[in-house]
Amino acid sequence: MSESTTPVKAPHLFTLSDYQSGIARWCPGCGDHGVLAAIQRICTEEQLPPHKTVFVSGIGCSSRFPHYMKTYGFHGLHGRAMPVACGVKARRPELQVFVSSGDGDFFSIGAGHWIHGVRYNMDMTLTIFDNGIYGLTKAQTSPTSPLGLKTKTHPHGAILPPMNPIQATLGMTNLSFLAQTVDWKPQHLKATLQAAYKHKGLGIVRVMQRCTAYTADLHDEWRRNPEKVLLMKHDKGVPVDPKIDKAFKNQVEHDPTDINKARELGDRTDVLPIGLFYVNPDAPRYDQMTNAGLEMSNEDKAKGLNAALDKFAVR
Amino acid sequence: MSNQATASVKVTHVEEQIVEIVSDSGEGAQKAGTAFAALNAKMGNGVWTVEIIPAEVKPPARSTAGASGIRVRFGQEHMTNMGDQADLVMAFNEQVLYGRINQEAYRPGTVILLENKWKDSNNDKIKAQYAKALVDFADRGFVVKEMPLEEACLAHTKNPKLGKNMFILGMLVWIYDRKLETALEEIDHLFGRKGETVVESNQKLCRAGYAYAMETLDFRFSIEAKARAKELVVMNGNEAVGLGIMASGMDLLSMYPITPATSVSHYLGDALGKVGGFLHQAEDEIAAVGFAIGSSYAGRTACTVTSGPGMALKTEFMGLAVMSEVPLVMVVVQRGGPSTGLPTKVEQGDLLAAIFGAPGDAPKLVIAPATIEECFTFIPRARQMAEEFRGLVVVLTDANLATGVQPFPRPEVKPEQFNIPFEQGEWEAGKPPYDWDEKTGMSPRPIPGQVGGEYVLTGLAHTNFSKVAYDPSTNQTSSEMRSRKFAAFRDNLPTPKVHGAEDGDLLIVGWGSTLGSIVEAVDRARSEGKKVSTLHLRDLNPLPRGLEDIFKRFKQVMTVEINYSDPVELGEDRRYAQLAWWLRANTLVDIDCWSNVFGQPIRPGLIYDEIVRRLSEGGLR
DSSP states (O other): OOGGGSOOOOOOOOOGGGTBOSOOOSOTTOHHHHHHHHHHHHHHHHTOOGGGEEEEEOSSSGGGGGGGBSSEEEEOOTTOHHHHHHHHHHTOTTSEEEEEEEHHIIIIITHHHHHHHHHHOOSEEEEEEEOSEETTTTSEEOTTOOTTOOOSSOTTOOOSOOOOHHHHHTTSTTOOEEEEEETTOHHHHHHHHHHHHHSSSEEEEEEEOOOTTTOTTTTHHHHHOGGGEEEEEOTTSOOOOHHHHHHOOOEEEOOTTOHHHHHHHHHOOSSEEEEEEEEOTTSOOTHHHHTTTTTOOHHHHHHHHHHHHHTTEEO | OGGGSOTTOEEEEOSEEEEEEEESTTSSHHHHHHHHHHHHHHTTOEEEEEEEOOSSSSOOTTOGGGOEEEEEEEESSOOOSOOSSOSEEEESOSHHHHHHHTTTOOOTTOEEEEEOGGGGOSOHHHHHHHHHHHHHHHHTTOEEEEEOHHHHHHTTOSOHHHHHHHHHHHHHHHHTTOOHHHHHHHHHHHHGGGOHHHHHHHHHHHHHHHHHHHHHOOEEEEOOOOOOSSOEEEEEHHHHHHHHHHHHTOOEEEEOOOTTTTHHHHHHHHHGGGGTOEEEEOSSHHHHHHHHHHHHHTTOOOEEEEOHHHHHHHHHHHHHHHHHTOOEEEEEEEOBOSTTOBTTSOOOOOHHHHHHOSSSOOOOEEEOOOSHHHHHHHHHHHHHHHHHHTSEEEEEEEHHHHHOEEEEEOOOOOGGGGSOOSOOSOOOTTOOSSOOOTTTOOOOOOOTTOTTOOOEEESSOBOTTOOBOOSHHHHHHHHHHHHHHHHHHHHTOOOOOOBSOSSEEEEEEEEGGGHHHHHHHHHHHHHTTOOEEEEEESEEESOOTTHHHHHTTEEEEEEEESSOOOOGGGGGGOOOOHHHHHHHHHHOOOOEEEEOOSSSOOOHHHHHHHHHHHHSTTTOO
């Protein structure tokens, strides 16, 4: 058969429906729906083959995420999404890995894997759905619940100041990408998640959202006063849609490679900074270390094992 | 070289010997003992080595708790355990010997070559301690030979503290008429990485020790060696586990440091790369198993290695592996428990935790190697079981196997053993990710990357399509499917063979590292006409079929285990040892037990005594 007669197969194009699975069972109006829509659109735009894409999660409302994706998924244990996701990526570098976690899942029970996950910096996209409450288990205080928030475990109001996870993350070794966005601005949400996806390394996005059942007015301060949202802009930052540019007049030109400036912005509580706090594309990636030896042939493995046995041989 | 010995030297022929080198921590006793054991193995002798390890890195010098060192049992025959009391001891001070005396390691007649610099110590307290100990040792019937070992070393090295161990090795080589050349080769093997200067200075000290023993000692022993038919390898149980992982084709070890399991990773830190694998040291025990499960899910079946406290932390993930049917091999090197317990000491206390650990019904396969060779062979077997039965396999070893050194036939290596053992093509359209066979519960699994196999694994109750389901029948059905794999597994489990007669007065049942001691004790009792046999179990969950029939042929059945049980005198309040408990529950046979938690391997002599007691008049229950 000559080359000219070989039928050229048109590349299969994945459409939105190739990523959609069932009807999401989150409450109507929950911010999770918006993140799901954004990620499904990103998958379509980036043409990610569903069979080579893995969504990993822990436990909580946001961790139901993989069930609504028609890709591979791993809905595991409370707080343990990161170790599983890192294990998936370790020896299968060609898989595209996404992690979905929440404020309780990630900043509380899984907090140990936060600091180490940042240090590993494996190439994957991490979305933290932060609604300041344990929603699935029906309204217990979370690490990011505001002071005074009445919950089932603190009926007289949360008694500790909320954790600032941005501040904490900006202090972690080997951080390579940290952004923040809000669930009520879909353009910014998608642009931020897409930037995290495109980043080679651990792209972390904290999505500020509300739980319609328990923290519906959590972000009223920012939502009602857009001038209290501080839009971080830069060529190296999250691309800014004209609508967003118009919506948020309070802006700052922030070079995301400047860690000191990032930390100043991360400390602020008078405004809500959104956009890219910090990026370091050169941070060492553990997935480029864990894949060592994948190409070794069986013959070489047999040689290697024999050489190892030689050291114990009784000659 | 033996012809150079002076005529006044008395040479005694022996079939086996137990030698100990005991010192403060950090004096290199283990290194000398390891070299001596390897040398004996290379000469064709049977060897069993066990390390004497204090709990701290640098315990106080000259203390009972600080006893550090090694025991080497070697002889004409294959050696299967550490034996009873030592024949010869090389000791760097008298106080550490009390750590061993407390463990009944010596007997009247045990020869102790003792460093004597303490008698002239400037410290009056040390001087007095030494003098007092000498009197006490004589009372105990030990044969003590005081020797200025450190002083003798001074002629050959500036720092005798660092070189004394090789000097001792040289002395042992002379005492047991071993090949000096082979010992020097072994030193090269031990120190080769540190450069020629280090090798040469250690070899020099070994030669000096050999010459010194020849000049000063008036006794020697001769031990014959049997010719070997096969090529052997010699290593400890943790190294065997490490090589087993390499041979299994699992190319990821995900671990967190924990005594006494960590040395598996010390070995694999360098070696795993030789078969294209990777060692991940995780941030904690939970992350270690999570990482392994993630890799297994993605088709790169992984292994994790831990000890009791680590297994406790991994429990939730163990349940997930069972529930979501992800293959995983978990090696548990048991130590004394509960809680932090006895980190460096042996116990077989995690059997029931391994079988039952994890909430709900979480059936997992549990196997236990009984020899160093099985520490190797059981890992590829565990991997195969994990793949085939799509779930968790726990391999229970212990601190005794971890540090015990024994030669075994060199395993054969074939490139095919590294093949990935499952289909990687397209997943059949419409086939569920849990395509349970109704009879066996078995199912192939889709791997990320397989077109058409997309599914979402979940730890929630799920249908065969891995869809979350809370309806009354789904959980019942999926639990049944996971349980049926066990019955199917039993189809392939042979009924274990009884060692000794098929019936009699007493059957000893054991598992794990006690095999050698039990067999030795039983053989000794049988040679005296006692009707005792033994059965050793490697498959603990599920148990093989046919055990009841075996048990019923004996008047009495008793397990011997290293875990806690109450004495018989407690009557109906009595709590049973773990295997006894498990066998009673499974067979409804009234099985007795004899166990302790001294943190020591059970010596054959103690088992023999117990056999005699049980078979004596009134001993039968």
